[in-house]
Amino acid sequence: MTRSILVAGAGGVGKTTVAAAIAVAAARRGLRTLVVTVDPARRLADALGLESLGDEPAPHEDEPMLWAAMLDSTASWRAVAMRHADPDVATRLADNEFFQAAAEHFPASQAYAAADQAATFVQARAWDLVVVDTPPSGGGIDFFASPGQMADLVGGRLLRWITGGPLPGRRFFFDRAARPMLRIAGSILGSDLLERVSEFLLDLRTTYDGVSQRGREIERVLREASIVVVTTADPFPVAEAVRFYRELPRLASTPAAVLFNRALPESWVGPRIPDSISPELAQNAERWSAEALRQKDVREEFSSRYAAQVATLPWTPDPPTDLNGLMRLIAEDGVVVPWERFGIA
Amino acid sequence: MLSKRLLIVSGKGGVGKSAVAAGIAMFAQRRGLRVLAIEMGSEGGLSSHFGTGSLDFESREVRPGLHALRIVRSEALLEYLSLQLRLPGMGRFGAVARAFDALATAAPAVREIITIGKVLWEVREDRWDLVVADAPPTGQIGSYLRAPLSIGELVPTGRIGGQAEWMRETLADPDRTMLALVTLPEELPATETADALAWVAQADVVPPPLVIANRVLPELSDKSTPDGTVGEMAGLHRALVSEQKRWLKEVPPHISLPFLFGLFTPGEVAAKLSEQLEAAS
Numbered sequence: 001m002t003r004s005i006l007v008a009g010a011g012g013v014g015k016t017t018v019a020a021a022i023a024v025a026a027a028r029r030g031l032r033t034l035v036v037t038v039d040p041a042r043r044l045a046d047a048l049g050l051e052s053l054g055d056e057p058a059p060h061e062d063e064p065m066l067w068a069a070m071l072d073s074t075a076s077w078r079a080v081a082m083r084h085a086d087p088d089v090a091t092r093l094a095d096n097e098f099f100q101a102a103a104e105h106f107p108a109s110q111a112y113a114a115a116d117q118a119a120t121f122v123q124a125r126a127w128d129l130v131v132v133d134t135p136p137s138g139g140g141i142d143f144f145a146s147p148g149q150m151a152d153l154v155g156g157r158l159l160r161w162i163t164g165g166p167l168p169g170r171r172f173f174f175d176r177a178a179r180p181m182l183r184i185a186g187s188i189l190g191s192d193l194l195e196r197v198s199e200f201l202l203d204l205r206t207t208y209d210g211v212s213q214r215g216r217e218i219e220r221v222l223r224e225a226s227i228v229v230v231t232t233a234d235p236f237p238v239a240e241a242v243r244f245y246r247e248l249p250r251l252a253s254t255p256a257a258v259l260f261n262r263a264l265p266e267s268w269v270g271p272r273i274p275d276s277i278s279p280e281l282a283q284n285a286e287r288w289s290a291e292a293l294r295q296k297d298v299r300e301e302f303s304s305r306y307a308a309q310v311a312t313l314p315w316t317p318d319p320p321t322d323l324n325g326l327m328r329l330i331a332e333d334g335v336v337v338p339w340e341r342f343g344i345a
Numbered sequence: 346m347l348s349k350r351l352l353i354v355s356g357k358g359g360v361g362k363s364a365v366a367a368g369i370a371m372f373a374q375r376r377g378l379r380v381l382a383i384e385m386g387s388e389g390g391l392s393s394h395f396g397t398g399s400l401d402f403e404s405r406e407v408r409p410g411l412h413a414l415r416i417v418r419s420e421a422l423l424e425y426l427s428l429q430l431r432l433p434g435m436g437r438f439g440a441v442a443r444a445f446d447a448l449a450t451a452a453p454a455v456r457e458i459i460t461i462g463k464v465l466w467e468v469r470e471d472r473w474d475l476v477v478a479d480a481p482p483t484g485q486i487g488s489y490l491r492a493p494l495s496i497g498e499l500v501p502t503g504r505i506g507g508q509a510e511w512m513r514e515t516l517a518d519p520d521r522t523m524l525a526l527v528t529l530p531e532e533l534p535a536t537e538t539a540d541a542l543a544w545v546a547q548a549d550v551v552p553p554p555l556v557i558a559n560r561v562l563p564e565l566s567d568k569s570t571p572d573g574t575v576g577e578m579a580g581l582h583r584a585l586v587s588e589q590k591r592w593l594k595e596v597p598p599h600i601s602l603p604f605l606f607g608l609f610t611p612g613e614v615a616a617k618l619s620e621q622l623e624a625a626s
Contacts, residue, residue, distance in 0.1 A: 011359060281569070288582070
């Protein structure tokens with residue numbers, strides 16, 4: 001069967017690098033591995049051979065067991081409509097000016113498209129392992145919550161808000177003259193706008209059965225996956241990591257490990273400062289010692305509060321930009337990937 | 346910076362945007378200005394830096410002379426309907442509010458106009474010397490800054506369209522409004538900031554932004570590398586400085602704020618940044 005590892009975390013913490021490193025290590029252990037990334041930094045994309053790739057997995061030139069694909073972050077409600085609506089309705093939806101706007105305003109729709117694509121790769125059963133670098137949009141948790149949210153949304157949450165009651169039929173909107181509140185809304189927005197939005201929402205509802213069924217499949221894939229949370233010791237990413245530990249057990253599964261990137265060695269806490277060095281270097285040493293101590297405190301607190309398995313990745317000025325560099329992260333820098341927790345012997 | 350009436354602070358997630366916004370607000374308050382800080386995006390981003398618990402839509406004094414509020418969309422909507430569109434007693438029309446809330450999710454620019462509208466309304470009311478908005482991240486800021494223009498194009502006839510013009514003028518006025526983009530001297534934030542600068546130049550809805558680089562490391566003038574840990578620290582430091590320089594050259598900042606070693610609580614960070622801003626000005 002195909003195993004999957006989802007790499008989650010705030011933007012900018014090195015999530016893509018970690019996903020790539022795990023994938024390279026797995027490929028070199030002999031597993032047919034697909035790494036799926038979102039919007040990788042230029043240099044890393046080059047290392048993965050993603051230069052010219054679209055969203056179709058392609059084999060890596062130099063690494064026989066490794067495939068890579070990029071998630072299409074623009075695929076969104078359009079894909080949902082094309083997949084789940086009648087052709088006529090799908091075309092009408094795709095042409096609707098609110099379509100794009102609604103997709104932008106509802107970050108879960110992008111996350112949903114990404115989760116849908118990732119689940120498709122896992123279900124293809126063409127690989128032993130699929131490593132997914134999840135998109136950080138909407139706090140990252142959206143990736144996991146999106147199947148349910150999407151079904152809820154197209155299922156008429158918006159429509160129910162409008163009427164405050166049961167789902168209305170199309171007639172409701174054309175009967176607007178008799179409805180004072182819609183008349184008021186119309187006078188504020190221009191009646192035309194209200195009508196067009198209503199059309200859009202009614203069309204969108206026809207995708208409900210398809211979306212909710214596919215949503216359940218995606219949720220199953222997410223629940224069976226192992227999750228690695230990546231963070232740095234900075235407040236914003238740590239807050240995101242905390243959210244994953246709090247909310248993922250309900251949405252998917254408890255994360256297997258949290259990986260602190262940009263970690264300073266614990267031996268840097270309280271170093272011996274020789275008398276012979278300049279005051280400037282002594283001050284520099286005191287500063288980095290304080291930072292190393294802060295990081296250690298953050299990791300220890302996280303570990304004890306969330307019963308989390310903590311691993312670290314060292315702070316390097318240059319993120320790795322080739323496969324060997326990625327491999328070294330796993331092999332030499334002492335990152336222990338808990339393979340057995342991913343169901344990999 | 347403090348001579349403006351409105352400072353909109355944006356940046357990629359994780360660059361310390363809220364801390365910088367809080368730091369600016371505290372700095373302005375120490376200079377004796379009447380300041381309003383507004384949390385536009387996710388809850389707690391700004392308030393954690395003031396250490397006063399979560400904020401409400403009703404503004405509250407968090408320091409003498411420094412008030413803060415959080416934009417709660419449902420309340421902003423009712424206020425928008427009653428104050429700006431002059432529809433009295435809108436609170437009674439629950440159904441209209443609901444319809445609006447739904448439209449705000451589906452219709453372009455409606456949600457943004459309500460949020461940025463509240464910010465601009467506070468600027469217009471003249472109760473504050475400076476309004477500091479902790480704005481949504483760079484990826485979304487464009488749709489907020491462009492909202493008055495979008496709404497004007499979309500619904501020129503409705504009442505909401507009639508409000509768009511003064512908003513557009515306020516945002517575009519270099520005497521009143523400044524957009525500050527907080528960034529880090531690293532690849533991803535620098536790239537996103539460069540994209541945002543290009544967007545602003547092309548969209549022409551706000552004056553040219555102020556770029557604030559955060560977590561900039563000081564250069565070491567001592568080039569020696571002693572044995573042991575102290576030498577390792579100097580080595581990493583120098584390597585990071587040279588990587589940072591590359592991105593500082595790519596996106597040159599107007600203001601650089603230092604890396605704060607060993608500080609963790611949001612309150613400490615914002616207080617320190619506010620001192621640094623004062624020193625830099």
